[in-house]
Amino acid sequence: MSGFVSSATPTRLTAQRLATVLGSATLLLALLAVLAPLLGVTADAHGRHLSLLSTAAFDPSSTENAILWVRIPRVLACLLVGAALGASGAGLQAILRNPLAEPFTLGISSGSALAAVIAIRIGVETWLGAAGVGFAALLGAGATLLVVWRLARTEQRLPAATLVLAGVTVSMFCSAASVLIQYTSDFSEVSRMLRWMMGGLESMRLSTVGWAAAPIVVGIATLIAFTRELNALAAGEEAAASVGVAVARTQSVVFIVASLLVGVSIAVAGPIGFVGLIVPHAIRGTVGPDHRLLVPASALGGAALLLICDSLARMVAAPAQLPAGAVTAVLGGPFFIFILVGHKWRANLWGRS
Amino acid sequence: MATEQAKVGTAQAPAITLRGASVALSRRTIIAGIDADAHAGNLVAIIGPNGSGKSTLLRAIAGLLPLAGGNIEVLGRAPFGAARRSLARQLCYLPQQTELAFGFSVEEVVLLGRYAQQRGAGFADTADVAAAHEAMTRCDVTHLAARRFDQLSGGEARRVLLAQALCQAATCLLLDEPTAAIDPAHARSVMQLVRAQCERGAVALLVTHDVDLALRYATHVWALDGGALVAQGEPATVLQDPAVTKAFGIAIHVGQLPSGQAFAVPA
Incomplete structure (x- = not known):
């Protein structure tokens, strides 16, 4: 397990270390994923207590089996959405060389939230169902991506500072527009809008997971294919170009793919904050800055974090359920502060600080 | 590394050619109409006052900036867009x-x-590690190998980046102030190793403010002033050229140490 030792003086990444770290992480995640759908909280005369589904859950005619099949799509959605957010956060931080880069600062989340709010306001749900809102959110993410892209791109380049500036500006505009629409909506619409914006994975359908799986897997694989280029970009655009990296292509592909990963995640689960921001930071502090390891490890870490948060969201207030997005933010905030104040960690996060 | 070092150019064809090369940044002309050649084996020191376009020229030759006019060829092709x-x-x-x-x-x-030498996942193979370690040895940074780059001193970081550039095994070296922030002894060893690369067939263009290093190690000097090439040629001659004196606003004195070694200082 030496691969997990905090790398204050990181050593060169070898295929063996990559395999060890990713292999152990995958194993842990698989254990979590098997445990999560079996675990629940039951309330009876003696109060609430944790309970595991018994082996009867594997009998298709039992109630427990029905419960299992409610939980399984939700666990799968957590894995996909968490992995998409973790990997895209790592990719965005790398091309922007900015520790604050994440779906929210780039306006993608606000843009898709605005689209979802508009969809709810004009009553898309009545003729398309809840999936209509998710679809609108995906379109909103795509539209925001195009706007931010057009604003930021100058000549052949995609300067990091303008991209963040454009993202923050678009994000503020979309948030303000969402507030205005909410202000003019009736009470029931507003409550559905707010509920959607909290993000959540309850009532997940296997079909939703099914259509989201392919784009997320392909997206993460694409990001992983560009991780050597991301390493070179750490030294800046010109330095990366001079060692042979096609900088504009790398930035474009990573930005578009990461944004689409975020868009699909939002369509599936609503906006879920903090995973794209804290997971890459925490992983970088643990395994070092090499993106060949960081990006896949952030995908695994994001999946694990969202699975844990969603399981908590399902259980802490059972039978009531909390929105998973609120849990990630409530747990993520303090965790991030904990990382920031840890002196040894701080230097590992972003280099000289 | 020597084995990867192919001879570049021939006596007839220069490795780097500039013909009327002009560069504009935000529509402001930074360098204008530069004509110059650098052949294999040349170590060209580019000098000039601040803002005279030295770094812009180097970036244009590296293909990082588009030309506003004229053309640049590096080993027979235009670097921008390659x-x-x-x-x-x-x-x-x-x-x-x-x-x-x-x-x-x-x-x-x-x-x-x-x-650029690696394929696939890019795990360093023995050739990569050997090239990296040879470059680190030549830049005297081997003892820093396990240190974090962001915790190095300015001069150490410069030498590490020079080692990174050297292990690319390229034959055209474009170095923007490689000796800035480097102590005098290391600065000389840096110049010596660049000179050694040139003697093995490489061509180097380096920007420097150290006229003494330029005199001692360069084979040619290009002097820039206001984006124009105002003098070029053999170092001692160029350093004492009236155009260079005018560019810097101060004359450069070229003398001889008792040992016979030439030196240059701003007078």
Whole structure:
């Protein structure tokens, strides 16, 4: 397990270390994923207590089996959405060389939230169902991506500072527009809008997971294919170009793919904050800055974090359920502060600080 | 590394050619109509006052800036718009300033220079490690290999980046102030190793403010003033050229030490 030792003086990444770290992480995640759908909280005369589904859950005619099949799509959605957010956060931080880069600062989340709010306001749900809102959110993410892209791109380049500036500006505009629409909506619409914006994975359908799986897997694989280029970009655009990296292509592909990963995640689960921001930071502090390891490890870490948060969201207030997005933010905030104040960690996060 | 070092250019064809090369940034002309050649074996020191266009010229030759006019050829092709990966096997560029995000180690930073030589996942193979370690030895940074790059002193960081550029095994070296922030002894060894590369067939263009190093190690000096090439040729002659005196606003004195070694100082 030496691969997990905090790398204050990181050593060169070898295929063996990559395999060890990713292999152990995958194993842990698989254990979590098997445990999560079996675990629940039951309330009876003696109060609430944790309970595991018994082996009867594997009998298709039992109630427990029905419960299992409610939980399984939700666990799968957590894995996909968490992995998409973790990997895209790592990719965005790398091309922007900015520790604050994440779906929210780039306006993608606000843009898709605005689209979802508009969809709810004009009553898309009545003729398309809840999936209509998710679809609108995906379109909103795509539209925001195009706007931010057009604003930021100058000549052949995609300067990091303008991209963040454009993202923050678009994000503020979309948030303000969402507030205005909410202000003019009736009470029931507003409550559905707010509920959607909290993000959540309850009532997940296997079909939703099914259509989201392919784009997320392909997206993460694409990001992983560009991780050597991301390493070179750490030294800046010109330095990366001079060692042979096609900088504009790398930035474009990573930005578009990461944004689409975020868009699909939002369509599936609503906006879920903090995973794209804290997971890459925490992983970088643990395994070092090499993106060949960081990006896949952030995908695994994001999946694990969202699975844990969603399981908590399902259980802490059972039978009531909390929105998973609120849990990630409530747990993520303090965790991030904990990382920031840890002196040894701080230097590992972003280099000289 | 010597084995990868192919001879570039021939006595007839220069390795780097500039014909009327002009560059504009935000519509402001930074360098205008530069004509010059550098042949294999040449070590060209580019001098000039601040803002005279030295770094811009180097970036244009590295293919990082488009030309507003004229043309530049490096080993027979225009560097701007060329495929960066194949260009990186012929040309390396040391930027004037580099700020590294993330806490990479020195060894990792040097190995980034092997990007264009690697395939697949890019795990360093024995050739990469050998090239990186040879470059680190020549830049005297081997003892820093396991240190974090962002915790080095300015001069150490410069030498590490030079090692990164060297392990690219390119034959055209474009170095923007390679000796800035480097102590005098290391600055001389840096110049010696660049000179040695040139003697093995490489061509180097380096920007410097150190006229003494230029005199001692360069084979040619190009002097820029206000974006124009005002003098070029053999170092001692160019340094004492009236155009250079006018450019700097101060004369450069070229003398001889008792040992017979020539030296240059601003008078």
